Amino acid sequence: MAGPGAPCPPLGLYIHVPWCVRKCPYCDFNSHTFTGELPEQAYLDALVEDLRHDLPLARERPVSTVFIGGGTPSLMSPAFFQSLFRRLRELVTFSADAEITLEANPGTVEQARFRGFREAGINRLSIGIQSFNPQQLQRLGRIHDDREAHHAIESAFRAGFDNINLDLMHGLPEQTPQQALVDLDAALSWQTPHLSWYQLTLEPNTEFYSRPPDLPEDDSLFAIWQAGRERLTGAGFRDYEVSAWARPGQASRHNLNYWTFGDYLAIGAGGHGKASLASGEVIRYWKTRQPDAYLNRIGSRTAGTQAIDADERPLEFMMNALRLQQGVDESLFSERTGLPLATIAAILETLRNEGLLEPHRLQATERGRQFLNSVLERFLS
Incomplete structure (x- = not known):
């Protein structure tokens, strides 16, 4: 459940x-x-x-x-x-x-x-x-x-x-x-x-x-x-x-x-995946890189797993979504991160007041795209 x-x-x-x-x-x-x-x-x-x-x-x-x-x-x-x-x-x-x-x-x-x-x-x-x-x-x-x-x-x-x-x-x-x-x-x-x-x-x-x-x-x-x-x-x-x-x-x-923070399974030597778990956790994981080692593994071929903690998800989400010229709808933030939009509401308001984000949408303005790294730094936990 x-x-x-x-x-x-x-x-x-x-x-x-x-x-x-x-x-x-x-x-x-x-x-x-x-x-x-x-x-x-x-x-x-x-x-x-x-x-x-x-x-x-x-x-x-x-x-x-x-x-x-x-x-x-x-x-x-x-x-x-x-x-x-x-x-x-x-x-x-x-x-x-x-x-x-x-x-x-x-x-x-x-x-x-x-x-x-x-x-x-x-x-x-x-x-x-x-x-x-x-x-x-x-x-x-x-x-x-x-x-x-x-x-x-x-x-x-x-x-x-x-x-x-x-x-x-x-x-x-x-x-x-x-x-x-x-x-x-x-x-x-x-x-x-x-x-x-x-x-x-x-x-x-x-x-x-x-x-x-x-x-x-x-x-x-x-x-x-x-x-x-x-x-x-x-x-x-x-x-x-x-x-x-x-x-x-x-x-x-x-x-x-x-770019919209979807999930993707990964199979094959060195593949990288992302998964949202039923527990509410979000993880990234990667497979054994060397082909021979991958072929010879028995059982799981996952070489490592890293949780994307709740305080890291806003940056992870925005770093992807703001690469898209049209951005994404605000509702997608909660759907993909499991966090309420209120988590980042104050940051969004500041960025919009500075003309770096479009109103009512998670989308960089033309000026925001010019300073995208600075925009993203605001979401650092």
């Missing part, structure tokens, strides 16, 4: 596939170069056992979104995903209109493979293009070239996918604003409903962090962002989140669940 105010948000599922052909120099995700044959059957069995152990966290809710990330999930065969979803459906209920996204690398797919993914129940693709410039693709350590990038998108459409996201970077080594627009125009020419257009950043524990490339200066980065924003807006896209651009009604539902 749920305690008073126990939140019960929508439920997503994140599935992590940790292997890739080559580790990109900018990548700080839990990805591991593989040699030989992928252990598909062993990993399939481990994922199913992993979810079975986490079933109490689902609280009998249907799974409304799935995101399969990595690594390079498209390295796994269509048969792997067909078997995986058949077995997952024996454990949990999927919403009739569940959004099921697979990350795909242009260097690992062809039309027949995409068709097999579609037959497995995957209905959304996120294709990691990063750039259409051959020299930049080499610098980024990608295993595909510009021709393969275009071929992958065409193959996805021919295989029956119409809900496609393209991942595209800007602020690449020595990139000019004009070069960034050429990349963006190449992506827009495919008329996909969603684009993730984000700046290359140097993350710790990456090759680029140890040996930084020559990145554009701040003035050039701003010029790239400003020109790109005008081009995307003119093409009918809206930045519903900091780096996520979509046509009307085509925002990623899985991403929106993250």
